[in-house]
Amino acid sequence: MGAPMAAHLMAGGHTLSTVLNRSPLPAGLTADVLETPAAVAAASEVVITMLPDTPDVERVLLGRNGVIEGIQPGSLVIDMSSISPIATKRFAESLRDKGVGYLDAPVSGGEVGAKAATLTIMVGGPADEFERARPLFETLGKNITLVGEANGAGQTCKIANQIVVALTIEAVGEALVFASKAGCDPAKVRSALMGGFAASRILEIHGERMIKRTFAPGFRIRLHQKDLALALDSARALGVALPNTASTQQLMNACAAMEGGTEADHSSLVQALERLAGHELSNEEA
Structure with missing residues (x-):
């Protein structure tokens, strides 16, 4: 799902960075390919993760060479994976200690919705951070709801x-x-x-x-x-x-x-x- 979502963001005029991966970038997708999540975070105002499971998100955000090692205060992390709400609260606290905003924003609609930019997006986090991310969400989906201002509400x-x-x-x-x-x-x-x-x-x-x-x-x-x-x-x-x-x-x-x-x-x-x-x-x- 991440590839079509990234393509919509690129079509919306955003410049993308991604982590060096075993697979080449999909055709038509342009992004700066960097070595580590820390490097991507250092180069980005907003970091979006779309990963299979809780341990994957933890490794990318908080692990060695993870996002937390490169991200700058005032940046925003948006996790669009479907993971544990309990772990989500812990991830958010760790990043907020660095002065970084955090939204959990899992989606429904599957690959079809990702390709059509019609995803349902369920968001947990402060309203001001939600409003900051809203233009990105509107590029990716149609039914966008701030479920609650506490992290974990989206999950x-x-x-x-x-x-x-x-x-x-x-x-x-x-x-x-x-x-x-x-x-x-x-x-x-x-x-x-x-x-x-x-x-x-x-x-x-x-x-x-x-x-x-x-x-x-x-x-x-x-x-x-x-x-x-x-x-x-x-x-x-x-x-x-x-x-x-x-x-x-x-x-x-x-x-x-x-x-x-x-x-x-x-x-x-x-x-x-x-x-x-x-x-x-x-x-x-x-």
Whole structure:
């Protein structure tokens, strides 16, 4: 997702710097390629991170030759990764001790939204820093919300988003497997449901993926596994029960155990339900 987001920033007139990577820059993307995150931070007014998981963000921001070693007071760090809200607060405190602003701004919309600049952006941090970053956010997305002025609010909102998405995927999968095993055409069931109160983007898009067996990512099972693990870890710290999140995480674990499962789209969750039912949607005979 980072490459199309960077391309939108470049198209908006911003000069980019990035860290030397094993992969070359994508075609059409121009940036100063520097040796370390510290070097990028020293050359930048705003540093944006878009990384897979909490340890990756910690290494880039606070590790050896990390952002914290090069960034100047008055600069702004925006983390658009989906990571732990608890760790986010710690990262923000470390950078604020250096006189650096910090926003956590995870996104929803996936690679499609990144390419189309239609991402939903959920932001945690002070309102003045949010307003400073707003023009950048408007280059990248459409639904931009300051969820709260405390760091971690954006990450908490993203976890809530991932709970809703995961449980809705599971519900759509259950409904289609149930209907199919009962002898109904799952495609016709989906079409009927799209006209009623059960209609949703997940029924529309992922329901079709389930029926057509198009499980190329998309949003990978391993990334949604990570997000639900963040939800369960955070819930444990808060003393909150998330029973259906936990059961859906187990279904994702089952999918991950299948060959190639971790890299499949999260709609492939239906395959775990099919195994439990002893029935595949693709075997529909009605």
